[in-house]
Amino acid sequence: MIRRMVLFGASGDLARRLLLPAVAQLVAAGALPPGLSIVGSADTDWTTETFREHVASALRAHSTASAEAHDQLLQMLTFRPADVTRAADVAAVLGEGHAATLVYLALPPALLHDVLPALAAAGLGAADAVAIEKPFGTDLASARELNELLRLRLPAPTVFRVDHFLSSELVRRVVTLRFLNRVFSPAWHAEHVERIDISWLEDLTLEGRASYYDRAGALKDMLQNHLMEVMALVLMEQPARMDAHSFRAMRVEALRAVATPDPARVRASTVRARYTAGTIGSRAVPSYVDEPGVDPALRTETYAALTLEVDSPRWSGVPVTIRSGKALAASSAEIAVHFRPVPRYLTEQWPGVEPNVLRLGLTEPYVHLSTTLNGPDRTAEPRRLETVSSPPPLSPYANLVREMLQGDPMLFIRGDEAEEAWRIVDPVVRAWSAQAVPLQEYRAGGTPPGPVA
Ligand SMILES: O=C1O[C@H](COP(=O)(O)O)[C@@H](O)[C@H](O)[C@H]1O
Numbered sequence: 001m002i003r004r005m006v007l008f009g010a011s012g013d014l015a016r017r018l019l020l021p022a023v024a025q026l027v028a029a030g031a032l033p034p035g036l037s038i039v040g041s042a043d044t045d046w047t048t049e050t051f052r053e054h055v056a057s058a059l060r061a062h063s064t065a066s067a068e069a070h071d072q073l074l075q076m077l078t079f080r081p082a083d084v085t086r087a088a089d090v091a092a093v094l095g096e097g098h099a100a101t102l103v104y105l106a107l108p109p110a111l112l113h114d115v116l117p118a119l120a121a122a123g124l125g126a127a128d129a130v131a132i133e134k135p136f137g138t139d140l141a142s143a144r145e146l147n148e149l150l151r152l153r154l155p156a157p158t159v160f161r162v163d164h165f166l167s168s169e170l171v172r173r174v175v176t177l178r179f180l181n182r183v184f185s186p187a188w189h190a191e192h193v194e195r196i197d198i199s200w201l202e203d204l205t206l207e208g209r210a211s212y213y214d215r216a217g218a219l220k221d222m223l224q225n226h227l228m229e230v231m232a233l234v235l236m237e238q239p240a241r242m243d244a245h246s247f248r249a250m251r252v253e254a255l256r257a258v259a260t261p262d263p264a265r266v267r268a269s270t271v272r273a274r275y276t277a278g279t280i281g282s283r284a285v286p287s288y289v290d291e292p293g294v295d296p297a298l299r300t301e302t303y304a305a306l307t308l309e310v311d312s313p314r315w316s317g318v319p320v321t322i323r324s325g326k327a328l329a330a331s332s333a334e335i336a337v338h339f340r341p342v343p344r345y346l347t348e349q350w351p352g353v354e355p356n357v358l359r360l361g362l363t364e365p366y367v368h369l370s371t372t373l374n375g376p377d378r379t380a381e382p383r384r385l386e387t388v389s390s391p392p393p394l395s396p397y398a399n400l401v402r403e404m405l406q407g408d409p410m411l412f413i414r415g416d417e418a419e420e421a422w423r424i425v426d427p428v429v430r431a432w433s434a435q436a437v438p439l440q441e442y443r444a445g446g447t448p449p450g451p452v453a
């Protein structure tokens with residue numbers, strides 16, 4: 001059982017907006033191990049006092065937990081300054097004789113090459129764990145290198161490669177819907193499914209993140225990691241056991257079955273686009289290239305769509321589209337499973353019969369199944385079966401911190417899983433960098449460019 005959490009990057013945006021508010025939720029839910037202490041660390045001259053003030057203001061802005069939970073969390077915090085590129089600093093933060101420590105690296109990926117060897121030198125062992133945020137590498141080669149570094153230098157601690165979508169209860173629903181409901185299992189197959197669309201569309205714009213986003217773009221920010229994982233949950237075979245070993249293995253197998261897109265496929269089945277000035281609700285939004293910190297020469301996309309082919313007996317011939325974009329008219333995120341039409345003699349008798357579509361909300365808690373029933377005079381009447389539940393009590397980050405503290409890696413990325421995702425995306429990155437696919441434009445507050453083949 002983890003007894004201490006050390007947070008490197010404690011002065012950063014992730015800690016402020018997501019991680020510390022998530023820990024406050026866990027305090028309020030009584031879900032933290034008794035006696036857990038939290039050490040924040042960053043390259044600043046802060047003291048424990050200034051760190052607590054910083055966290056108190058972050059909680060006021062981003063946490064809905066009670067004032068009592070906030071106070072309780074503040075009392076758990078101490079601060080140790082460190083430059084993570086210096087092994088001596090890292091060792092000093094970890095201290096001697098540490099045990100059962102979760103080291104959370106909320107750091108830019110470039111720093112991992114220094115900090116991982118420093119953690120190894122400080123003697124992290126089997127009772128400890130290391131959490132690494134996305135992006136895991138910047139391409140297949142660098143992801144392999146990182147995995148190798150972890151294998152050689154940190155073989156003992158549990159490594160949690162974080163993807164907060166896997167810790168979202170709404171995203172996980174696709175798994176329970178499939179495997180706990182007999183009615184869906186047999187239909188989850190190319191024989192019945194015509195195509196699958198997974199989309200994550202946001203009305204958010206850059207939110208001051210140009211220094212990161214302008215070098216990532218929608219493809220690396222959302223598709224290579226989050227949407228690849230959602231897709232793996234949709235496509236995977238049923239695990240023999242619902243444990244980390246089987247469940248992760250099935251996700252990796254699902255990704256392995258996705259064909260590496262060749263250049264012709266990339267040209268025919270991918271879309272890249274960038275927003276121009278527009279209005280979202282009553283908010284005037286500048287063109288992406290005019291956002292502070294953006295380098296127009298990078299030609300970064302703010303919308304990306306890929307249609308992938310899956311070479312498995314279950315999914316052969318079923319196109320799967322994953323797409324995400326920013327500055328769109330409204331936020332919406334869902335998995336849509338489009339079923340094949342019923343035989344023609346039936347549609348001839350009941351004109352207007354629409355094929356079934358199952359939709360699962362990924363940010364709104366709905367499940368819809370469009371069906372057709374008969375109306376008067378042999379007419380077809382569309383009817384929607386739907387359920388809408390209350391929003392999940394814990395945020396994805398609260399779930400993932402809880403799972404790490406419990407030592408359960410089931411919903412964290414396996415090393416080869418990150419590599420598979422890069423294997424699929426790398427050829428797209430290369431083709432887009434060579435301008436083999438035109439960079440389209442869409443108006444902020446408008447709709448993204450049309451579908452891909
Ligand atoms: O990781 C990221 O995810 C968010 C979307 O997830 P949410 O849970 O914050 O809604 C996305 O806006 C961001 O660009 C990306 O870096």
